[in-house]
Amino acid sequence: MKKSFKTLITLALVSIALVSCCRAPETTKKAKNPNPLSLWTDTAPAKQALIDYMKTVTDEKSPDFIPVEDRIAIFDLDGTLILETDPTYFDQQIFDYRVLDDPNFKDKATEAQKKAALDSRNEHKYMPLGAEREAVVASAYAGMTLEEFDSFVRGFMNTDQPGFNGMKRGETFYKPMVQVVEFLTENDFTVYVSSGSDRILIRPLVYENLHLPASQIIGSDTTIICKGQGDKDGLSYTFMAGDELIFGGASIVKNLQMNKVVTIVREIGKKPVLAFGNSGTDASMLNYSINDNKYKSLAFMLMCDDLVREYGNMEKADKMKQASAENSWIPVSMRDDWKTIYGDNVTRK
Numbered sequence: 635m636k637k638s639f640k641t642l643i644t645l646a647l648v649s650i651a652l653v654s655c656c657r658a659p660e661t662t663k664k665a666k667n668p669n670p671l672s673l674w675t676d677t678a679p680a681k682q683a684l685i686d687y688m689k690t691v692t693d694e695k696s697p698d699f700i701p702v703e704d705r706i707a708i709f710d711l712d713g714t715l716i717l718e719t720d721p722t723y724f725d726q727q728i729f730d731y732r733v734l735d736d737p738n739f740k741d742k743a744t745e746a747q748k749k750a751a752l753d754s755r756n757e758h759k760y761m762p763l764g765a766e767r768e769a770v771v772a773s774a775y776a777g778m779t780l781e782e783f784d785s786f787v788r789g790f791m792n793t794d795q796p797g798f799n800g801m802k803r804g805e806t807f808y809k810p811m812v813q814v815v816e817f818l819t820e821n822d823f824t825v826y827v828s829s830g831s832d833r834i835l836i837r838p839l840v841y842e843n844l845h846l847p848a849s850q851i852i853g854s855d856t857t858i859i860c861k862g863q864g865d866k867d868g869l870s871y872t873f874m875a876g877d878e879l880i881f882g883g884a885s886i887v888k889n890l891q892m893n894k895v896v897t898i899v900r901e902i903g904k905k906p907v908l909a910f911g912n913s914g915t916d917a918s919m920l921n922y923s924i925n926d927n928k929y930k931s932l933a934f935m936l937m938c939d940d941l942v943r944e945y946g947n948m949e950k951a952d953k954m955k956q957a958s959a960e961n962s963w964i965p966v967s968m969r970d971d972w973k974t975i976y977g978d979n980v981t982r983k
Contacts, residue, residue, distance in 0.1 A: 720797035768885035776883025857882030
């Protein structure tokens with residue numbers, strides 16, 4: 635006997651109700667922070683520029699609206715997001731430790747490695763950028779597996795940061811800049827970090843503080859090979875079950891200046907609309923982002939002009955201020971624009 639049309643409709647409605655009850659509840663989007671840049675002073679030009687920018691590029695009715703898939707922001711790391719002074723960059727500090735203090739390596743260090751580390755630690759003198767320096771640094775980690783290296787980096791992150799009270803080496807992110815990253819991600823920006831440091835070195839550092847995935851970390855690269863690969867080229871070796879990846883100990887590319895533009899093109903495939911840096915080695919990245927961009931775009935240059943809460947450098951700060959005026963970058967004064975740098979519990983020694 636055929637069921638009546640009314641019965642069929644009733645059964646259909648019951649089925650829909652059951653499916654709705656069993657379906658996982660939709661994830662509600664986290665409410666936006668009503669005061670997203672609270673650690674910035676109200677007079678900071680960068681703060682107002684970012685807030686005004688966000689209003690116009692996220693408004694679908696605005697001529698400056700940017701689709702979510704094209705909301706790309708890129709940040710330098712050292713001196714832009716994290717401490718790079720007293721004594722020096724994170725990647726240099728960990729190299730110095732590897733060569734001079736690591737019981738698993740210091741007796742194997744070469745004379746070139748020892749000299750580079752001692753000059754850095756004792757006199758704040760560094761090898762000039764170039765192939766020689768990169769070869770010396772990269773070779774210090776040759777033979778380490780990726781897991782060993784990750785553990786090594788995380789252990790170093792948990793040591794006290796010289797020059798400051800109340801801060802570990804892995805906690806040296808500028809809190810006002812962390813707020814900027816949070817503000818951008820809250821507004822559906824994809825945030826990338828483009829550093830001159832080795833990308834695998836900085837992955838745990840960035841993830842623990844900014845929660846950015848490894849795929850959004852760009853940096854300098856060194857060779858990675860299989861433990862049994864020896865001198866064979868990658869084209870002549872097949873990864874097999876049981877193989878382990880290790881560092882080959884040779885530099886491939888230093889991700890600074892024009893190289894930052896090239897890595898953006900290769901790894902992101904889209905021009906950023908926001909860029910943040912702190913030195914001349916970021917100039918190409920900033921200029922690439924704001925010139926001939928089909929979207930409204932901004933670039934920001936941090937100035938290391940705080941001599942009380944930080945170990946600033948007024949000569950460099952003045953140089954970057956002048957460069958900002960010449961290149962249409964928005965200057966950021968660490969001294970004048972930030973209410974805090976590392977938080978109230980951290981003090982400079």
